[in-house]
Amino acid sequence: MSSTTEPTEPLSVEQLSETTLLRFATAGSVDDGKSTLVGRLLHDSKSILTDQLEAVERASASRGQDAPDLALLTDGLRAEREQGITIDVAYRYFATPKRRFILADTPGHVQYTRNMVTGASTAELTVILIDARNGVVEQTRRHAALAALLRVPHVVLAVNKMDLVDYKEAVFAAIAEEFTAYATELGVPEVTAIPISALAGDNVVEPSAVMDWYGGPTVLEHLETVPVAHDLSHCHARLPVQYVIRPQTAEHPDYRGYAGQIAAGSFHVGEQITVLPAGRSTKISGIDLLGEPVDVAWTTQSVTLLLEDDIDISRGDLIVPSKDAPPTTQDIEATVCHVADAPLTVGHRVLLKHGTRTVKAIVKDIPSRLTLDDLSLHPHPGQLVANDIGRVKIRTAEPLPVDSYADSRRTGSFILIDPNDGTTLTAGMVGESFASPEPVRDEGDDDGWDF
Amino acid sequence: MTTVVTTQEGTDTPYALSHLDALESEGVHIFREVAGEFERPVILFSGGKDSIVMLHLALKAFAPAAIPFSLLHVDTGHNFPEVLEYRDRTVAQHGLRLHVASVQDYIDRGVLKERPDGTRNPLQTLPLTEKIQAEKFDAVFGGGRRDEEKARAKERVFSLRDEFSQWDPRRQRPELWNLYNGRHAPGEHVRVFPLSNWTELDVWQYIAREGIELPEIYFAHEREVFQRAGMWLTAGEWGGPQATETVEKRQVRYRTVGDMSCTGAVDSDATTLEAVITEIAASRLTERGATRADDKLSEAAMEDRKREGYF
Numbered sequence: 107m108s109s110t111t112e113p114t115e116p117l118s119v120e121q122l123s124e125t126t127l128l129r130f131a132t133a134g135s136v137d138d139g140k141s142t143l144v145g146r147l148l149h150d151s152k153s154i155l156t157d158q159l160e161a162v163e164r165a166s167a168s169r170g171q172d173a174p175d176l177a178l179l180t181d182g183l184r185a186e187r188e189q190g191i192t193i194d195v196a197y198r199y200f201a202t203p204k205r206r207f208i209l210a211d212t213p214g215h216v217q218y219t220r221n222m223v224t225g226a227s228t229a230e231l232t233v234i235l236i237d238a239r240n241g242v243v244e245q246t247r248r249h250a251a252l253a254a255l256l257r258v259p260h261v262v263l264a265v266n267k268m269d270l271v272d273y274k275e276a277v278f279a280a281i282a283e284e285f286t287a288y289a290t291e292l293g294v295p296e297v298t299a300i301p302i303s304a305l306a307g308d309n310v311v312e313p314s315a316v317m318d319w320y321g322g323p324t325v326l327e328h329l330e331t332v333p334v335a336h337d338l339s340h341c342h343a344r345l346p347v348q349y350v351i352r353p354q355t356a357e358h359p360d361y362r363g364y365a366g367q368i369a370a371g372s373f374h375v376g377e378q379i380t381v382l383p384a385g386r387s388t389k390i391s392g393i394d395l396l397g398e399p400v401d402v403a404w405t406t407q408s409v410t411l412l413l414e415d416d417i418d419i420s421r422g423d424l425i426v427p428s429k430d431a432p433p434t435t436q437d438i439e440a441t442v443c444h445v446a447d448a449p450l451t452v453g454h455r456v457l458l459k460h461g462t463r464t465v466k467a468i469v470k471d472i473p474s475r476l477t478l479d480d481l482s483l484h485p486h487p488g489q490l491v492a493n494d495i496g497r498v499k500i501r502t503a504e505p506l507p508v509d510s511y512a513d514s515r516r517t518g519s520f521i522l523i524d525p526n527d528g529t530t531l532t533a534g535m536v537g538e539s540f541a542s543p544e545p546v547r548d549e550g551d552d553d554g555w556d557f
Numbered sequence: 558m559t560t561v562v563t564t565q566e567g568t569d570t571p572y573a574l575s576h577l578d579a580l581e582s583e584g585v586h587i588f589r590e591v592a593g594e595f596e597r598p599v600i601l602f603s604g605g606k607d608s609i610v611m612l613h614l615a616l617k618a619f620a621p622a623a624i625p626f627s628l629l630h631v632d633t634g635h636n637f638p639e640v641l642e643y644r645d646r647t648v649a650q651h652g653l654r655l656h657v658a659s660v661q662d663y664i665d666r667g668v669l670k671e672r673p674d675g676t677r678n679p680l681q682t683l684p685l686t687e688k689i690q691a692e693k694f695d696a697v698f699g700g701g702r703r704d705e706e707k708a709r710a711k712e713r714v715f716s717l718r719d720e721f722s723q724w725d726p727r728r729q730r731p732e733l734w735n736l737y738n739g740r741h742a743p744g745e746h747v748r749v750f751p752l753s754n755w756t757e758l759d760v761w762q763y764i765a766r767e768g769i770e771l772p773e774i775y776f777a778h779e780r781e782v783f784q785r786a787g788m789w790l791t792a793g794e795w796g797g798p799q800a801t802e803t804v805e806k807r808q809v810r811y812r813t814v815g816d817m818s819c820t821g822a823v824d825s826d827a828t829t830l831e832a833v834i835t836e837i838a839a840s841r842l843t844e845r846g847a848t849r850a851d852d853k854l855s856e857a858a859m860e861d862r863k864r865e866g867y868f
Contacts, residue, residue: 127576157842194726196710197703199756206576208754224731335573348589353622361621367586367735372572396585397620404572408585408618421593445731459736462593521736528717528740530730 131225134235143304153200220445254292343371346461363410369516372404382507422463466503510537598696604640605814607700627654634661658684675796686722720744788821
């Protein structure tokens with residue numbers, strides 16, 4: 107990648123406007139070629155422009171490097187450049203005629219589990235990289251477990267450096283089989299394994315000329331075609347109320363709308379709804395989609411609902427279909443990833459933000475800590491420190507309508523906040539951690555955990 | 558084109574949003590979160606295309622009610638007249654309240670000193686942060702996009718600033734799902750970036766789709782310019798051209814709008830939105846690389862200015 111990008115055919119205005127958006131995250135160990143893959147995706151989709159590449163060439167030369175170091179494209183902070191590592195999630199943007207992409211570029215170091223959780227929380231797809239020479243390693247299992255925990259709908263296994271194993275089908279097949287079995291056991295719904303060489307460009311954007319035994323899509327083809335919308339008929343409809351819109355003007359004297367972004371499912375005019383946690387019911391009399399009336403609206407549209415009856419609703423309430431209301435509870439059991447430097451302890455008084463509601467809460471118990479490497483449980487760890495994943499029991503000061511994270515990533519998730527200084531402490535997912543019935547093999551030696 | 562959301566053709570999934578609808582919905586969500594959680598938010602408004610799109614999103618977020626925020630302009634004293642005219646017309650049209658923090662006032666009072674190179678961009682930070690403190694703004698919307706610059710790529714949507722308005726990239730809060738954390742102590746404030754996930758092209762496509770009016774300098778026009786450091790600058794009272802620089806008439810347009818002393822024009826024949834979008838889609842330069850002198854000062858110029866309180 108030493109030359110400047112060749113201009114490609116410009117896209118028409120129409121082509122540019124009629125695309126969908128895919129949010130995805132990358133996960134990979136330090137030397138597995140993640141930067142090269144990201145660099146190639148950006149480069150071959152014409153997303154690295156001349157001045158950026160020149161800046162990288164200048165900076166690389168000033169460091170005495172022969173070739174442009176593409177990691178400098180993505181490592182934006184002084185400390186990262188000085189240390190030569192990525193310390194934080196960065197977001198990258200690129201587009202093809204078919205789709206727009208937001209890439210959460212997350213660091214691969216073990217101690218940055220929290221950053222991978224951050225990146226995966228909004229991702230529809232995760233690309234997990236493996237070095238074909240090393241096969242499935244501990245770090246791979248950790249990445250798969252995180253993807254399963256965060257319930258990222260699509261997982262891509264990119265078996266990289268195929269050029270260094272003579273492009274052998276058997277090597278790829280063995281790795282793909284081992285990984286898929288492991289991921290399936292964790293409840294990952296879909297794994298797409300692709301043999302690539304990020305350096306040589308095999309199966310990243312262009313199909314490989316040397317791996318004719320592979321009949322599947324390239325990485326980019328897969329990213330362009332993976333579905334970004336879900337079958338809403340199986341989704342529980344949810345609208346956290348963000349803000350009450352009351353113009354109180356001569357033109358709109360009685361307008362009272364409940365604004366929010368639909369977190370899951372769809373709502374239609376005439377539908378019977380219930381407002382939680384109070385439990386009062388009425389019907390939807392109108393839906394405004396950013397100023398225009400519509401009959402139906404769905405996730406993730408930002409809308410304003412108008413209701414038949416003038417009932418008491420404010421920010422923090424959750425509007426749901428009356429026939430499909432979640433239970434409200436003050437006792438939440440969840441899997442959490444601790445993201446702050448100070449530990450989370452039993453008895454900790456915190457704030458819990460769920461949807462648009464923030465309530466006081468207390469950590470009642472920390473029954474176990476999970477070791478991602480072998481999914482073993484360390485019972486009653488007493489506390490969770492930065493990057494720990496564990497089970498917690500939380501008591502809230504007010505009842506909350508919570509879904510299981512398995513049913514809804516938006517209304518099954520929450521964050522814990524330190525009431526003293528506002529620090530974001532913990533990312534929480536309500537309900538069982540993994541999708542499969544018996545995910546946790548509690549056979550490990552407790553001394554073996556390393557988180 | 559209308560704003561009605563249609564299902565996406567070419568996919569077998571009926572409820573996919575187009576990428577512009579997804580970005581618009583996310584931006585509106587961010588505006589409403591701030592309205593719900595903060596006491597005194599303000600929108601930074603320069604009359605540039607990003608702040609114009611922000612204002613458009615805010616209008617949609619609270620329709621049919623008025624925007625529950627005021628606007629703030631940091632006036633460098635070196636503005637393009639067309640942009641100031643656009644600013645004042647927009648404020649009047651929507652019945653908004655405009656606060657102005659003036660760099661010229663600070664120079665006149667001797668608090669800030671004119672730089673030898675004449676650029677006033679770095680001088681904006683003090684008037685901005687003092688205005689935020691004086692007016693007790695607790696949330697300040699900026700039009701910054703992560704695609705602009707690699708330090709900005711690390712920026713959160715909700716970015717906590719201390720009482721000195723400083724940004725500490727190592728102390729950023731992780732942002733999980735769409736659960737933004739706006740907690741702050743008295744004296745601190747939060748910078749909010751609703752266009753974080755937009756690219757330059759998204760902004761232009763959205764302007765085209767929504768039929769949003771822009772200041773004329775964004776479209777190709779004849780202008781007297783001179784060359785400095787590889788950029789076409791407009792002659793003006795700010796100190797250009799110097800004796801060695803010659804003025805010529807060229808057909809140009811601006812990709813960004815900022816201080817006249819450091820914002821360059823590009824050669825262009827694009828007189829319509831469609832032509833501008835085609836031109837940007839084919840461009841080999843980022844907008845900042847093409848037209849901003851201040852980012853070329855050092856490899857970490859943006860990060861360093863952001864740490865001090867700049868956007």
